[in-house]
Amino acid sequence: MLPGIRPVPKPTTPSVKATNWADTHEVFNQVAPLAGHNLYAADTALCQAVQYNGGHWAEDDLQRYGEVCGRPEMIQRGFDANEFPPTFEPHDRVGNRVDLVRYHPAYHQLMQLALSEGLHSSPWTDPKPGAHVARAAKYYLHCQLEAGHGCPVTMTFAAVPSIRLAPALAEEWLPKITNRGYDPSNRPHTEKTAVTIGMGMTEKQGGSDVRANTTTATPLGDGCYELVGHKWFTSAPMCDAFLMLARTDAGLSCFLVPRWRPDGSKNPVQIQRLKNKAGNVSNASSEIELRGALGWLVGEEGRGIxxxxxxxxxxxxxxxxxxxxxxxxxxxxxxxxxxxxxxxxxxxxxxxxxxxxxxxxxxxxxxxxxxxxxxxxxxxxxxxxxxxxxxxxxxxxxxxxxxxxxxxxxxxxxxxxxxxxxxxxxxxxxxxxxxxxxxxxxxxxxxxxxxxxxxxxxxxxxxxxxxxxxxxxxxxxxxxxxxxxxxxxxxxxxxxxxxxxxxxxxxxxxxxxxxxxxxxxxxxxxxxxxxxxxxxxxxxxxxxxxxxxxxxxxxxxxxxxxxx
Incomplete structure (x- = not known):
């Protein structure tokens, strides 16, 4: 035994039970997550507003959907879509330009839910008194799950009145736009039965002042135009086509610009980067450049606004x-x-x-x-x-x-x-x-x-x-x-x-x-x-x-x- 070192005493059995130091406290007075409730039935203001404004006939459907939106698994999808935001892949593994944005499966599940419920189309496909009231009430319930994916749902819904201004486009596109399906695959619209529509209006120099836009559109014949320029905010860049403003000799005009050309080749709508936003993070917002992109005129030339x-x-x-x-x-x-x-x-x-x-x-x-x-x-x-x-x-x-x-x-x-x-x-x-x-x-x-x-x-x-x-x-x-x-x-x-x-x-x-x-x-x-x-x-x-x-x-x- 070295000098000054005392021997370690042998352990003895304590006379009382030892404290479990892992249990520092009991968790109490904390609140369990809000889940498993009916979002419609519990919302008195909404229920009464639906009745007052002529949507009473949709009561049963809204009660059903209120229960769906209160399910724990639906609420979790909103969290997952935000925890794992979209990522951008400009090229494939061998260097081909693909401009691909990948989303978490929860995002696609929420999109599938929204479109299957007709949140993008129901007043257009079944117009009647109270149709917009019923759709608004259902969308109000749905957006409480998660707000970001609502952007392409809204743009697809809102595109219908504009596209109707071009009868030939409307005939080809509207059945796919209003279809209650969801097809996020990266392929031409000609191979799909359901599509989504985005929009790209603002440019660096103008923002809300779209009359300052500099993107140009040159006619190619047969109603086709070639667009060259940029867009500073293009939301949901995986949509199948986008409504965009560009200048012709007649002035600012509106165009439907597909992500793929009808012949199956990639339309040169090139994503530069995704925006790093404070909110709305589940939805991809992008900066794009149009390098001779194909577009079809919507409405009259020079009357794009x-x-x-x-x-x-x-x-x-x-x-x-x-x-x-x-x-x-x-x-x-x-x-x-x-x-x-x-x-x-x-x-x-x-x-x-x-x-x-x-x-x-x-x-x-x-x-x-x-x-x-x-x-x-x-x-x-x-x-x-x-x-x-x-x-x-x-x-x-x-x-x-x-x-x-x-x-x-x-x-x-x-x-x-x-x-x-x-x-x-x-x-x-x-x-x-x-x-x-x-x-x-x-x-x-x-x-x-x-x-x-x-x-x-x-x-x-x-x-x-x-x-x-x-x-x-x-x-x-x-x-x-x-x-x-x-x-x-x-x-x-x-x-x-x-x-x-x-x-x-x-x-x-x-x-x-x-x-x-x-x-x-x-x-x-x-x-x-x-x-x-x-x-x-x-x-x-x-x-x-x-x-x-x-x-x-x-x-x-x-x-x-x-x-x-």
Missing amino acids: NAIIEMVAVTRFDCMIGSAGGQRQAVAQAIHHASQRSAFGKRLIDQPLMQNVLADLQLEVEGSVALTMRMARAFDHPEKEHERMLMRLGAAVGKYWICKRTPHHAYEAMECLGGNGVIEDFITARLYRDAPINAIWEGSGNIQALDVLRAAAKMPATIDHWFDELADSTGADPLLDRWILSLKNQLADSDQIEFRARQLADQLALAMQAHLLIQGSSSAVAEAFIASRLSARGAHSTGTLPKGLDVATLIERGNPQGNL
Whole structure:
């Protein structure tokens, strides 16, 4: 034995059981994931809006699909599609140019689900009163699973009115566009029975100012053109064809550009790279160059904006649906969490200040759903001037307001979950990242607000019909009456009207939402909305509802799982 080293004592059996150091604590007061619920049955605002706007005949189908969208495996697909984003392969292994984007299987599963349900086509293939209302409600449920893959679904849906402007193209393409199938294979459209359509409008130098586009189109004869130029944002580059703007001698024109030529050769639509986006990550957005790409004219040469506006109006409407659906999912998560989590001796949902926040979040959903579904009803009746005028103004007003409100709404709902809310394992983090996309896509806030002024100037009847609609609520609430009178006066004042465009769009949206909620079936919702949104309190943050409102009813309407 070395000096100074004591022998190690032999182990002895302790008289009490040893502590298991691996068990540091018991996990409790954490909330199980929200799953296994019916997204439609639990959404009172949506159910009532569908009934009010003529979609009652779709009730059974919506109940069915609400259950489908609440299944745990469906929710997991949304997480997987975002955890494993698309990747770009410009060439095959021996150097051939392929411009291939690969997606996780979950993305394709979500696409298959959406297209099999007719979210890209049902109002076109089965037009009838309430068709757009039913489709909007179903899409609102579907987009709560995952937002990114909705981009090609929307573009395929929205392409139909534009492609109809070219009868020969429509005859060949529309049966495949509206087919309830999904074929993601990388092969020519001539070999497929189902296709998807994308769009490429913006260029580096112009953005929303498409009149600054420099891409050129040279006629080749037989209605074919050769396109040379670039597109700064082309979403879903694995679509089978794209609507694009390019210049001819007659001016800016619209073209359908296939990914493959009819002879089976690759059309030179070359992807330069995929965008590294903050949100919408499951969907590939790309930069492309057109190196003599084949394209077919859509509409009249030189009138490309008129042709593409048919598509843009529909995509803006879908932005409203998607953002409203995002708001709904955010509220459902917040209420679910607050009903299961305790702090300071009682459940969060039983604490007055949290009730104020949750009720305020639900109020935003109520207004968004009411406005979106009313515009869906307008979409269902293009033969009526009143509905056409409402849709012309409402697509811009609704896209501006609902999409603009969603990012802050997502943040407030995320905050209800505390630190967990910002973790990617929780859907609230994704909702927050995705929220700005719809506000920016298809024209950001300024573009929409200025389009409201443009519509009012070129078609004054749009404003007249807006106020005709509001007149049905005259006398129902003095705050709304004063709001509408003030709005009329401000619209009549042309001084610095562009400077005030956002303010006018705000007020148009709030007036319509308040009116629609008055016409709805819940006086508690209408009273709270008007008291909080149309009062003279000025700007206010979420969770500052005035006293005396029925917050319990509001929270119950947003509860995703029955009684609290």
